[in-house]
Amino acid sequence: SQQGEEDPQALSIQEGENATMNCSYKTSINNLQWYRQNSGRGLVHLILIRSNEREKHSGRLRVTLDTSKKSSSLLITASRAADTASYFCATVFFGNEKLTFGTGTRLTIIP
């Protein structure tokens, strides 16, 4: 399976702390994307990082990509209660015309 895997499956932290989620995948990618899903809602795109990029920032989000380890991490700094959601990584693999999602990390921010 080319599906990515997120780690941890679930994460609970205090408001104001930083949250780090990891994603690992198996084959060479074109790009990797992170999405957020609030309970009962659709997915919302957060950030895209290309295979030739190593780090990308967007507001309180920081994404890193290590293609040698086939892994990516999403860091949310100064977490807020509104960040409570599931976070998915998604990859576009070379030779594959589809966006494949990982298993997700359920993040809970405790006020």
Add this chain to the structure above:
Amino acid sequence: DTAVSQTPKYLVTQMGNDKSIKCEQNLGHDTMYWYKQDSKKFLKIMFSYNNKELIINETVPNRFSPKSPDKAHLNLHINSLELGDSAVYFCASSQEYFVSGGQGVTSGDTEAFFGQGTRLTVV
């Protein structure tokens, strides 16, 4: 102004029935998708259409039939519903489809926009 809208949001039906889920996007995108999210939150692509043409057809029972009357719409029709079809179905669209390899033409630098989902419960 909803970018990707799907109807209905909830659908409860009996086994054996036939049902449809509609999806429309007003983003002017060329590509639309159907994803299935199971109870464990695992998202799996089912179909992808580009300019009304079927691009991806995963291993999905042929009871599931997508229809794209135009590039702004991608409907999903399900025949003879089974208990295992219970899930949340998401429609999505993107500006172009994720092409890689081929004749040196690469794409994929495009995000997908998702609808709110349709929770299908088969009883």
